[in-house]
Amino acid sequence: MPEPTPSAGAIPSPEADILAALGTRLVVLVGMMGAGKSTIGRRLAARLHLPFLDADAEIEAAAGMTIPEIFEIHGEPHFRDGEARVIARLLESGPAVLATGGGSFMREETRRRVNDKAISIWLKADADIIMRRVKRRADRPLLQTADPVATVGRLIDEREPVYRHADLTIASRDVPHEKIVEECIEALHGRLCGEVTPPEAAAGIMGGLR
Ligand code: S3P
Numbered sequence: 001m002p003e004p005t006p007s008a009g010a011i012p013s014p015e016a017d018i019l020a021a022l023g024t025r026l027v028v029l030v031g032m033m034g035a036g037k038s039t040i041g042r043r044l045a046a047r048l049h050l051p052f053l054d055a056d057a058e059i060e061a062a063a064g065m066t067i068p069e070i071f072e073i074h075g076e077p078h079f080r081d082g083e084a085r086v087i088a089r090l091l092e093s094g095p096a097v098l099a100t101g102g103g104s105f106m107r108e109e110t111r112r113r114v115n116d117k118a119i120s121i122w123l124k125a126d127a128d129i130i131m132r133r134v135k136r137r138a139d140r141p142l143l144q145t146a147d148p149v150a151t152v153g154r155l156i157d158e159r160e161p162v163y164r165h166a167d168l169t170i171a172s173r174d175v176p177h178e179k180i181v182e183e184c185i186e187a188l189h190g191r192l193c194g195e196v197t198p199p200e201a202a203a204g205i206m207g208g209l210r
Contacts, residue, residue: 014189015048021192026094028114030105031123033140034133035172041099043181053098059086071141084110091117122166127152
């Protein structure tokens with residue numbers, strides 16, 4: 001008699017280990033605009049067979065207007081309050097992969113909630129990459145300044161010391177998206193499943209365990 005084929009869920013894989021260890025927690029991506037949080041998050045969710053949530057899209061749906069409209073009509077403080085509320089709600093719907101807006105992790109209350117409900121990954125991108133990626137679109141109100149390069153530099157200086165509090169750090173750079181996703185999987189596996197990552201696999205993983 002042929003051996004019964006094991007179900008997909010029973011086949012050992014890093015993805016299955018991560019899912020089992022995550023439980024109801026989310027994987028939350030933080031970092032600057034243009035770091036690739038949505039692009040990588042969507043692919044990471046597909047790899048893990050988890051729903052993908054995008055905080056910016058959820059804020060727009062809840063407000064019934066675009067982010068530039070929210071900034072223009074109600075101002076940034078109103079946007080930030082709404083953003084914190086939406087992220088708090090999304091953090092109750094794990095397991096999932098959640099891409100957050102670049103400024104959201106700056107709020108202490110949001111960092112505390114993310115820490116309680118999720119494993120966080122900082123996608124760390126340098127200013128050149130960010131500028132190259134964001135200049136294609138005019139939908140970031142914070143960059144509608146006379147000198148967007150200086151604005152990005154200032155935001156990086158203010159935010160990097162805070163992004164560093166994420167559980168894991170992955171360098172976002174111009175390599176195929178699947179490579180960054182693979183590094184996220186390896187880092188999550190190491191963090192959640194207690195495995196020491198071999199040095200060659202850790203080449204792109206910049207931050208350590210907290
Ligand atoms: C912002 C980043 C944007 C969006 C808003 C403010 C920020 O999201 O939330 O324009 O403060 O960095 P992305 O990081 O997804 O571009």
